[in-house]
Amino acid sequence: MAHGTLADDIRQRLGELSPAERKVARVLLSAYPSSGFETIAIIAERAAVSAPTVLRFVARLGYHGFPEFQAALRAELDERSASPLALYEAIEDNPSDDTASGLLARSGKVFSHAVTQTLAETPAADLESAIALITDSKRRITLVGGRFTHLLAQYLGLHLMQLRGDVHFLPGGDVERTAALAQLSRKDVVVIFDYRRYEDDKLSIAQLTQEHGGKVIVFTDTWLSPTSAHAHVVLPSRVSTPSPYDSLVPTLAVVETVVAGVVTALGEAGHRHMKHSEDTARRAGLV
Known part of the structure; x- marks a missing residue:
């Protein structure tokens, strides 16, 4: 599965796909993320491929069927649309160490990881x-x-x-x-x-x-x-x-x-x- 988004994963795997599967990938990326909520038949029609090709593409991404792929996309959209208020309410109420030293340690870990992963x-x-x-x-x-x-x-x-x-x-x-x-x-x-x-x-x-x-x-x-x-x-x-x-x-x-x-x-x-x-x-x- 992708460490970033489904779109990231699709882009990174383009070189591994068959020509027909690449057509599916381009259809999904062209109107991402809404295109991922179309039916298999519509995606296949837009990509000019068969329905089994769409299913093979989804399997190539590591999903056990199209419903699982769409469920992952829905979860991603929930994160995608999160507001600062929603993120505030999701923050841990009682961090293990709420001192200035604890905050510095947490920040160092979070920011270092985020920068390293982004560049990688x-x-x-x-x-x-x-x-x-x-x-x-x-x-x-x-x-x-x-x-x-x-x-x-x-x-x-x-x-x-x-x-x-x-x-x-x-x-x-x-x-x-x-x-x-x-x-x-x-x-x-x-x-x-x-x-x-x-x-x-x-x-x-x-x-x-x-x-x-x-x-x-x-x-x-x-x-x-x-x-x-x-x-x-x-x-x-x-x-x-x-x-x-x-x-x-x-x-x-x-x-x-x-x-x-x-x-x-x-x-x-x-x-x-x-x-x-x-x-x-x-x-x-x-x-």
Whole structure:
């Protein structure tokens, strides 16, 4: 069974599947997770395969039948839609050690494990694809985040601005945002941060980018934002934390890893851009 989500497991197993089973996988991933609740007959029809092929695919994932597969998907959705209030109510009422030292020990264990697992589960090919898109000088980079994750979008964007040109944040105002989205084209890379209790506007942004021929990079949790269905690259992170709020610590580790890769990939060009930025800031009295 998967350590992350069913979608993670499906993506990781694509290379092991038969051509017919890969058709089933693509149908499920194209509208994940809702596609998993269709009947076997409908999934088979959409994939242009037989019903037994769907059952073989499910068995390949380790499930003893389609009902067990859908039960696992329902359990995943319960976690996927959990609010901070629900997570708060699920926290252990009386931790074995509620001192500051106990909290530090628990936090160290939780965060260390989450970061280690996140980086271990990130496919090298996906990281390489993200870095290649971000360092392509012919492309325009636009970043957007959510309630809390806009902080990570800004963090990544500010680093990229020091290393290359044509990096922007998606405006917040309606008129400005509409104008920016109306100009999307094949040269655009839109980087989206979207975590559970996913935001509808992020899905619309991903759809618009894909429809206009642009590429989408999604930073999300292990349950996968709906934007993932329209993404060229998906970088999931674990969100384990001692509090009722999902942690962004593992995502920050992935962001830092992407920045390190971008610095290496840009090489001397990145160094020249950074030096020019420093010189400009100095002349403008900003440093």
